[in-house]
Amino acid sequence: MHRTEITAEIVRLADMMLTLGLDAETIAERLGITAYVVRVMAGDRCRIGRRSRPQLFAKGMVNPRRAVDATTIRMIQRMLDVGILRRGEVAREAGVSRSIVEQVASGRREAVSTARPPLCRGEHFVRKPIRCEQCRAMISIVPCRACHARDATAQESAGR
Ligand SMILES: [Zn+2]
Incomplete structure (x- = not known):
């Protein structure tokens, strides 16, 4: 091979x-x-094998501050780090608001979790x-x- x-x-x-x-x-x-x-x-082996993105909230029920979990913040961080997507696209991919992505990008929001670190x-x-x-x-x-x-x-x- x-x-x-x-x-x-x-x-x-x-x-x-x-x-x-x-x-x-x-x-x-x-x-x-x-x-x-x-x-x-x-x-981060925990994420391996997960095919679908987390569906965080139903349309019209966006409550980002409560609903965005550490895994999603990490995913946003990774997308920002890779650098191929614009922030609006990252927001769409992660299913969060643009302001959440801005907060992650500026370091105002970090993944805090007792789960395995990345x-x-x-x-x-x-x-x-x-x-x-x-x-x-x-x-x-x-x-x-x-x-x-x-x-x-x-x-x-x-x-x-
Ligand atoms: Zn090397």
Whole structure:
């Protein structure tokens, strides 16, 4: 089977697809990588496999302050981080008002939850993206997920 090299671009695309709610198998198939690698990249394993976006409120019953949960805030944060969608589009995708997206973007609203954080053990965010010493990609999660996924792939194939 053809295996795509796991570049920063592949990680970015996988992250974007995860943000949009695609499951690991679908993403793996589209990108030519294994679902295992997608799960490694995802970090937040709780969200894997959920196909549909949360339906937070019925039309005409918007009560954002109460209804927006930590998972949705994280999803908004991820969409903003990926940077391909405008804020209005993020709001539409997440099913929240534009003002919620503005609050997340400005840091006035953060995902506070006792649920699993979006980072894996040993990972942390850096405020300003830095260059990975190994693959030279700009990263905001340390250590580099692309390099970690590559290492995991190597270990996976070595273990067979
Ligand atoms: Zn790297």
